[in-house]
Amino acid sequence: MRYYVAPLEGLTGTIFRRIHHRYFPGADKYYTPFLSPSHDHVFTKREKREILPEYNEGLPVVPQLLTRRAEDFLWAANRLFEMGYPEVNLNLGCPSGTVTAKGKGSGFLAFPEELDAFLAEIFAGAQGPVSIKTRLGIRDPEEFWPILECYNRYPVYELTVHLRVQKDMYRHPVRGEYLAPILAQSRNPVCYNGDLIRPGDLSALTNSFPGLEAVMIGRGLMADPALISVLQGGKPLERTTLRAFHDALYETYAQAFDSRRNAMLRMKELWFYLIHRFEGAERYGKQLRKASDPRDFEAAVERIFTELPLRPETVPGW
Ligand SMILES: Cc1cc2nc3c(=O)[nH]c(=O)nc-3n(C[C@H](O)[C@H](O)[C@H](O)COP(=O)(O)O)c2cc1C
Structure with missing residues (x-):
């Protein structure tokens, strides 16, 4: 099993990642909270502190981008590949009103044709592997099937599925019943995300889905920074x-x-x-x-x- 630290805006920035890795090593990847590449194609000072390689030395970091403009995605992603990052992640999950009002994050899922054109352009132009973090849709998880078909048309490096829809925000119980059909139908490797909080949550998941190869953990790791080490057989939090x-x-x-x-x-x-x-x-x-x-x-x-x-x-x- 591979264990990833979820991107959490306001929590898992560069300082957190460095110190967490020092005291609780073991995570296979740390995803950065999203960066929104601007039209003028310059990284701000704040963004540079997140992504310049010197701030992430020795850490397995994956930068995450949030945009609906392929041109801006490609500019930022290709600079990140030049800096040496082995993967760049696209955010199609953020449910926050200010983001979705602009048709970004999970808001992009409401525009399937535009999303398809965007993916066609970024997968043609990206100079390295692009992964996606997605929700199941806007209101109804059944919206996911055509979205998944769309993802299946592209070589998504890894598809992290947060099993909620936009209107669920973070509280509605995860839509666990959707995992089996998604694993069966995704042509791309799937990573599970959502409400892994105690070690037992992971064993329940892997008992039902022994083929699952990657999970992403957010809030559960903020409550128990040793959670990934424990899942890897290490000692409990001291x-x-x-x-x-x-x-x-x-x-x-x-x-x-x-x-x-x-x-x-x-x-x-x-x-x-x-x-x-x-x-x-x-x-x-x-x-x-x-x-x-x-x-x-x-x-x-x-x-x-x-x-x-x-x-x-x-x-x-x-
Ligand atoms: C405070 C907060 C900030 C978040 N920031 C991001 C973000 O920048 N990018 C992203 O893809 N998801 C973000 N998320 C969603 C998490 O990455 C994750 O998908 C969600 O919390 C469900 O996983 P968990 O139950 O393990 O926390 C955020 C969630 C929270 C609660």
């Missing part, structure tokens, strides 16, 4: 390693942003998930969420780490 990882991440953000406050805000995004790995999280979770001064945040973190036991596994409450 408090001391988690604390060391947490502090390294916080201090590196503080240095990079030159602001403990901004570092705290970034860490709160992680704590939104991580808190569910602790017993009795309600006790200090609120204090942590409400902290506006980094010293209050640090005090809440200290209490969580010294007073709350780790749960044997994540109990998702997001």
Whole structure:
């Protein structure tokens, strides 16, 4: 099985990837949160910090692009291949209103003819392997069959399927019943994504689908940064390693942003998930969420780490 870290905007940027890989090595790939290549074909400073090879040295990183203009995709993808990336991913899954209103992300799935023309152009012009991350459709998962037929016409390096439709956002239960027919009908290799949170979720999946070769994990890994190591047979999350990882991440953000406050805000995004790995999280979770001064945040973190036991596994409450 190959294990990929899902792209999570606001969570899995370059600093997270580096520090996560240092404390919890083992992920086969880290997908970057999406970059939107602009019409003027220059990477912004912020984008360069995500994708310049020096920020990703020694890490298996796959940059992700979000656009509906083939010309912009090809410009960015081919620069990324020149930088040495072995794969570039296309985002056809983002459900956020600001993205879908422009017909991008999962919004592109509503325009099958345009999508087909876009794919024809990018697969003809890309100088390296292009993978796709997709949802099943906009409103109804049955929309996926013609979309899958369209993907089948192209040499998609890997098709990661997040088994939800756009209107499901992130909460609706994953449409698990669609995995078997997708595996049967996809001509391209399939990677499963959606709600793998505890080790048992993966065993249930592989028992039903022994041929499955790759999974992508997002929120479950934010709650338990050791999850991939555990799935690979490593030891469960330990408090001391988690604390060391947490502090390294916080201090590196503080240095990079030159602001403990901004570092705290970034860490709160992680704590939104991580808190569910602790017993009795309600006790200090609120204090942590409400902290506006980094010293209050640090005090809440200290209490969580010294007073709350780790749960044997994540109990998702997001
Ligand atoms: C906060 C947040 C940010 C996300 N950002 C991205 C993104 O930049 N690109 C993308 O393809 N998916 C993004 N996703 C979707 C995840 O990659 C993933 O498909 C989804 O969370 C389901 O997997 P999980 O249940 O393992 O988290 C995001 C999800 C969340 C919750």
